Amino acid sequence: MQDRHRISLNAIRVFAIVARTGSLTAAGNELGVTSGAISHQLKKLEDELGVSFFRRGNNTVSLTEVGQRFYQEVGPAIGLIERSAEALYRDENEISVHATTSLALRWLIPSLDRFRALCPQVRVRVETSSARSFSIVPHSDVSIRHFRIGEAAEGWEFLARDLRRPVVSPGLQAKDANRQEIAVPRLPALQCCVGNWDWQLWCEAFHLSPADLSFGHAFDTDDAALHACVAGLGVLLAPTILTGREMKSGALVNLPGYEPVETGTYRYQRRSESRAVRQFCNWMDIEMQNLE
DSSP: OOOOOOOOHHHHHHHHHHHHHSOHHHHHHHHTSOHHHHHHHHHHHHHHHTOOOEEEOSSOEEEOHHHHHHHHHHHHHHHHHHHHHHHHHHHHHEEEEEEEHHHIIIIIHHHHHHHHHHOTTOEEEEEEEOGGGOOOOTTOSEEEEEEETTOOOTTOEEEEEEEEEEEEOHHHHHTTTTSSSOOGGGSEEEEOSGGGHHHHHHHHHTTOOGGGSEEEEEOSSHHHHHHHHHTTSOBEEEEGGGOHHHHHHTSSEEOTTOOOEEEEEEEEEEOOOOHHHHHHHHHHHHHHHHHO
């Protein structure tokens, strides 16, 4: 039986990196070795296989026809091995979380110090997108998004109710201080949902018509609308889960006479069963319970 060539997988990895970068120096920098060591590995691989993979020039290399064919065959395999190894490491040390921008800015990020205290070894990478253009990010371990009431949420785990109530700045409230109770229809209603579906649900709960409201400025995120509300531009139907900071500081106050209305839910979906992801999801559940 003819002996098979015993080829070093490390040498093939070196070959793939040089083929990808087109430079011995760049490959050496990526691997943390000298370009001379890279050249030695390539020469040994070529000698063992009896082929020439590269044409060498002044500080540059280019693939021969044989080298190009070999790279097309082994390149994807090397990439798969590297991604798999990275995923194993990341599963234990890092998780990626995709959330709507306002939820990330106003709840998730300010709360992460408490998660770090529980799991100091876990790093969280936060990615955001607008609620209007939210789509699943394939590589994220956890996605968190809002579902309006009645919207199908199959495959998503419950995190918290979305309760909304009218809030204003103290300055805007003081302008009408002579009245014992300020009615929402007398104030500019700030908009941040497509078609004002949130205000429509609120009007149904209080037996009002959206036509009774005087709509003011419009914004594309809850976060932007909350900044406008703090500036005294109008009354906002704000998610209670997002207004903790302003309510605590007194930058916003609840408009008296109106109880919160449930307009939807916040839910999450996880695409990894790693220990770090399970810890993160358990932590989220506890955090939300403490907010209620």
